[in-house]
Amino acid sequence: MARDIARTTARAVLGIPLPARREPSAPGLTGSAESSRLLADLARAGWPAAALALRLAVNARTVAEVRDKRPRLRLDLAMRIRRLHRGLIGLDPVSQGIRPADAARVRTTGARHAVGG
Numbered sequence: 001m002a003r004d005i006a007r008t009t010a011r012a013v014l015g016i017p018l019p020a021r022r023e024p025s026a027p028g029l030t031g032s033a034e035s036s037r038l039l040a041d042l043a044r045a046g047w048p049a050a051a052l053a054l055r056l057a058v059n060a061r062t063v064a065e066v067r068d069k070r071p072r073l074r075l076d077l078a079m080r081i082r083r084l085h086r087g088l089i090g091l092d093p094v095s096q097g098i099r100p101a102d103a104a105r106v107r108t109t110g111a112r113h114a115v116g117g
Contacts, residue, residue: 038085039067043110046103
């Protein structure tokens, strides 16, 4: 069975490069508290969920659910959110192609959620 052949042996014997095994870089689930805080922080800075979702390669609804305290999320997504926050928090969303009206709306909503709990 091909599955039993060691990767290096398969290459040596068959001369066929095997595709890389696709393993998750960060398997498992983690709590969403930090990711929720980071996404809320980006919302207060004016970053819409749709723009963040595009950069995270997820659905905008996923971003909204994590921001609004989904209990758990995949560890690889949590790490991507942390990297995204680090890269965007110092940037003005409008200078990055976000419409000024959208950024203002998201800032207002984000501030309202921060005050309201």
